[in-house]
Every structure is written in C-alpha cells, then in structure tokens.
Amino acid sequence: MRFVDVHWQEHGFFLDPRAYLAELPRLRGVLPSGAWAFVSDPGHYDIPGATRCVKDLELAGIQPATDKSGGLVLDFAPNKWKHDSGLRISYSGVRHFAVDYRHSIDWMAVDTVLLDEILPDEDGGCVHEIELTDATVTVRCQDLEAVWGSTG
Known part of the structure; x- marks a missing residue:
C-alpha cells in the first residue's frame, strides 16, 4: 500500500491510516463512486470503535465469476467482539485479482483484515489492496460495491 502503513513490529502489527486519510480528500471525484x-x-478507519471499520473482519469467501463478466465477490465475516455484521464487496470490471500469501503467522485460524486502501487506476477504475494478517489481496477493477450486513 502506498499510504496506509501496516507492518509487523516486535509483538504485533503496527497500523496507521493517517497518511491515507490526509490524501483521501484529493481522491474525491477521482475514485469511482462505489469505491469512494x-x-x-x-x-471505515475508526479502528477502536466503529462497527463499520474493516479492521478485524475475517476473510470468509472468494467468488470469481465463472464467465467473462469481470465480476468478483469477496465475503468477510464479522469479528464477534467488534462487528454487528459482515461485509460483502462486489467488484465489477475486474482486470486483475491476486492473493499473495506470506505463510508467516501460523497461529491464526483465519486471515483477518488489518487495513485496506483504494487508489485510482490509470484507466479510470481503481486498485483495492487489502492487507490481511497472512496475505495481501489486490483487485484492479472498474468499481466496487460494499454492502454491510450481507454475510456472517
């Protein structure tokens, strides 16, 4: 991620979205409407309090389109101590999708979201990067729709 700082420290992850939040006003009108x-x-980045913060959601499902429509759905289950509901992100016009695993944290049963970042892509779409505890998800697409309450 370019602006959001996520890295492992001695005893856990360091998370800092402040540089991205400072950049966010400049992205209005540049990001596609659903991503924005x-x-x-x-x-979204209210780590200690908001039930609509992505931090600690659990990756629960990946559903790529079986046709050439360019669709992709990622489902995230709620963290029972933080979220009232899960999240479903439906991507349209997907041109690239990757999950890069590090396999460094073997004591967690599921991958959970640390933080994410959405930046504009050169063709008018966007790039959504999601940093998980043990992997990074990258999606290049035209737009996305995020719906809380759809999973979990």
Whole structure:
C-alpha cells in the first residue's frame, strides 16, 4: 500500500491510516463512486470503535465469476467482539485479482483484515489492496460495491 502503513513490529502489527486519510480528500471525484462511498465512510478507519471499520473482519469467501463478466465477490465475516455484521464487496470490471500469501503467522485460524486502501487506476477504475494478517489481496477493477450486513 502506498499510504496506509501496516507492518509487523516486535509483538504485533503496527497500523496507521493517517497518511491515507490526509490524501483521501484529493481522491474525491477521482475514485469511482462505489469505491469512494466505501472508503470515505466515517467509520471505515475508526479502528477502536466503529462497527463499520474493516479492521478485524475475517476473510470468509472468494467468488470469481465463472464467465467473462469481470465480476468478483469477496465475503468477510464479522469479528464477534467488534462487528454487528459482515461485509460483502462486489467488484465489477475486474482486470486483475491476486492473493499473495506470506505463510508467516501460523497461529491464526483465519486471515483477518488489518487495513485496506483504494487508489485510482490509470484507466479510470481503481486498485483495492487489502492487507490481511497472512496475505495481501489486490483487485484492479472498474468499481466496487460494499454492502454491510450481507454475510456472517
């Protein structure tokens, strides 16, 4: 990620979205509408408090389109101590999708979201990067729709 700082420290992950939040106003009108609505939600980066913060969601499912429609759905289950509901992100016009695993944290049963970042892509779409505890998900697409309450 370019602006969001996520890295392992001695006893856990260091997470800092402040540089991205400072950049976010400049992305209004540049990001596709669905991506902007998702990432600009006031609770998106409210790590200690908001039930609509992506931090600690659990990756629960990946559903690529079986045709050439360019669709992709990622489902995230709620963390029972933080979220009231899960999250479903539906991507349209997907041109690239990758999950890069590090296999460094073997004591966790599931991959959970640390933080994410959405930046504009050169063709008018966007790049959504999601840093998980043990992997990174990258999606290049035209837009996305994020719906809370759809999973878990």
